[in-house]
Amino acid sequence: MREKQSLLPLACLLLAVLFCAPAFSGTSGRKKYPGGKYYIYRYTLKDKQGSPYSIEHPGKWLSHKSVERRKRQGLSVDSTDLPVSSKYLRQIEKTSSETAKRIQKRSAEWLIVGTSRWNNTVLVRSNDTAIFRSIDALPFVAKAERVWESSDSIPKMVKQDYHETFNAWDSVKGVTYGNGKEQIEMINGQRLHNIGMKGKGITIAVLDGGFQNADKIPAIQHANIIGTKDFVYPNSPYFYQETDHGTKVLSAMAANEPEVLIGTAPEARYWLLRCEDQQTEQPVEEDYWAMAAEFADSIGADIISSSLGYNDYDGDSAYYHQRDLDGQTALISRTASMLAQKGIVLVNSAGNSGMGPWKKIVFPSDANDILTVGALNQEKKNAPFSGVGPTQDGRVKPDVMALGSPAALISGRGTIIRDMGTSFSTPIVAGLVACLWQALPDKTALEIIDLVRQTSSSYKKPDNIYGYGIPNFWKAYMIGKME
Numbered sequence: 001m002r003e004k005q006s007l008l009p010l011a012c013l014l015l016a017v018l019f020c021a022p023a024f025s026g027t028s029g030r031k032k033y034p035g036g037k038y039y040i041y042r043y044t045l046k047d048k049q050g051s052p053y054s055i056e057h058p059g060k061w062l063s064h065k066s067v068e069r070r071k072r073q074g075l076s077v078d079s080t081d082l083p084v085s086s087k088y089l090r091q092i093e094k095t096s097s098e099t100a101k102r103i104q105k106r107s108a109e110w111l112i113v114g115t116s117r118w119n120n121t122v123l124v125r126s127n128d129t130a131i132f133r134s135i136d137a138l139p140f141v142a143k144a145e146r147v148w149e150s151s152d153s154i155p156k157m158v159k160q161d162y163h164e165t166f167n168a169w170d171s172v173k174g175v176t177y178g179n180g181k182e183q184i185e186m187i188n189g190q191r192l193h194n195i196g197m198k199g200k201g202i203t204i205a206v207l208d209g210g211f212q213n214a215d216k217i218p219a220i221q222h223a224n225i226i227g228t229k230d231f232v233y234p235n236s237p238y239f240y241q242e243t244d245h246g247t248k249v250l251s252a253m254a255a256n257e258p259e260v261l262i263g264t265a266p267e268a269r270y271w272l273l274r275c276e277d278q279q280t281e282q283p284v285e286e287d288y289w290a291m292a293a294e295f296a297d298s299i300g301a302d303i304i305s306s307s308l309g310y311n312d313y314d315g316d317s318a319y320y321h322q323r324d325l326d327g328q329t330a331l332i333s334r335t336a337s338m339l340a341q342k343g344i345v346l347v348n349s350a351g352n353s354g355m356g357p358w359k360k361i362v363f364p365s366d367a368n369d370i371l372t373v374g375a376l377n378q379e380k381k382n383a384p385f386s387g388v389g390p391t392q393d394g395r396v397k398p399d400v401m402a403l404g405s406p407a408a409l410i411s412g413r414g415t416i417i418r419d420m421g422t423s424f425s426t427p428i429v430a431g432l433v434a435c436l437w438q439a440l441p442d443k444t445a446l447e448i449i450d451l452v453r454q455t456s457s458s459y460k461k462p463d464n465i466y467g468y469g470i471p472n473f474w475k476a477y478m479i480g481k482m483e
Contacts, residue, residue, distance in 0.1 A: 043144050044141070055082065080118045182403060183402065186403050206249060211272050224254075227272070249426070268431065289332050289335070303345045325366040336364035349373055355384050
C-alpha cells in the first residue's frame, strides 16, 4: 500500500479541493507496458564467502562520513555491512548467460537489478523462468522469491508546469514561518531555530516516489540538495518529473520562504532517493527501499525521512497479516530495524490505514528503534486515518504525533497547499530531529530517539493511538544538554 493514497474519498469531499490535491497529479490515462512480460526474483544468499572486502577496512566501500558516524557513536562495522559476494554475483551472471545461450531462440534476457548488503540478497530481472530456475539451483542460494511481475499497462506520465512566484494570498504577512507556523509550534521546534539550530551539518536522506519540479521551484531551490539517486528499475529518465509526493515531503523540512513557508530543517543537507514505483505495488519496492537505506548509510546520512509504507500488494492482498507486524518479518522492517545500529535515525510514517480494514500501522513502521509518526488535526486530536498500534510483539506504536490533518506544504506546481497524511507529519518531525542532533552532536541515534520519546506529552501513559504523544523538541534539547 502506498500510504499516501489511502485517504478515503469521503475525507476529500468533506475538506474540499483545498486539502486534497492529488498525490499523483502527473498521470493521464494508461499505456501498454513496454518490452513484454518480465519478472524480478529476490535471491537470498547463504553467506558472503569470496568477498574481496573485510570489516577491518570499511573505507573501501563506505564513505569517510559513514565510517566516522559509526565511530562517534561507538558502533562497529559487522558482517552485515559487507557487500554481497562478488564471487557469487559472477557465478549468477555466468549461469544466467549460459542458460540464455542454451535457450537463445526464445530471446531470453536477464539483468542483475541490485543487491542488499544487510539482507544478503540479489535482485534478478528476466523474461524467462528457465534463468530463474538455474539461479535457484546454485549451491549458495538459500531462498528464491518472485517479487515483481510486469503489469499489462502502466500510467502515462504528463509533465507538470510550475509557478515561479507565490500567489499574494499564500503569504502570511508578519508571520516568519508563514503557513508553517502551526506545525512547528505544535512540537515546540521554533525555539531550537531561535538559538540557531536549523539542521546545519546534518544530512537527511528523503526516501520517496518522486520529487516533481524540486529542481525548479524557487522555494526549494534554496534547499541544500547535495545528491539524487533512483533505485526503481528501470530508472526514470526524468527524475524530477515523477510524482510530487516527495516534493511536498521535502518542503515540510527544507522550504525557506519567510512569510510563506519555512520548514523544520531549512539548513540541513538533503539526498533525494527515489525507491517507490508508482506504476505498480509489489514486494520489490521493499528491496528498492532497502537499497536506498543502505545507500543513505554508505554516503553518511544521519537521518532518513521515509513517508512510505506497505501492507498489501497488487494481486496478493493477503501477502502480509497483522501478526507480521513484529519488526522482523517483512524485509523492509528488518532493514529499518538495523538503522539505529548503523548510527542512523529513521523517521517513518505510521500509514493512513486507520479508516480501512487494516487499521494498523504499516511496514516498516513496525520496526525496532525508529520514530514512527502519526497524524494530528489542528485540535491535536488523532486524525482518523492515522494507523494505530501496537506491534505484534507489544511495542507502543506510533511513537509520536505531529500535525498532518492538514499540513502546509509546497506542491510540485510550486504552490502552497494543505494536504493530509502521516506522510506529512513525518518530515515535520524528521526536520526537528536534525535540529536536535545539531544541538546535541555527541548523542547516539538511540539516545536521540529516546530523548524524543521521553519528552513527549504522554510518555508516562502511552497508548496505541497517540503513542508517547506530541514531541517537545525544546524540552528534549534542555534535558539532553543536562545529561
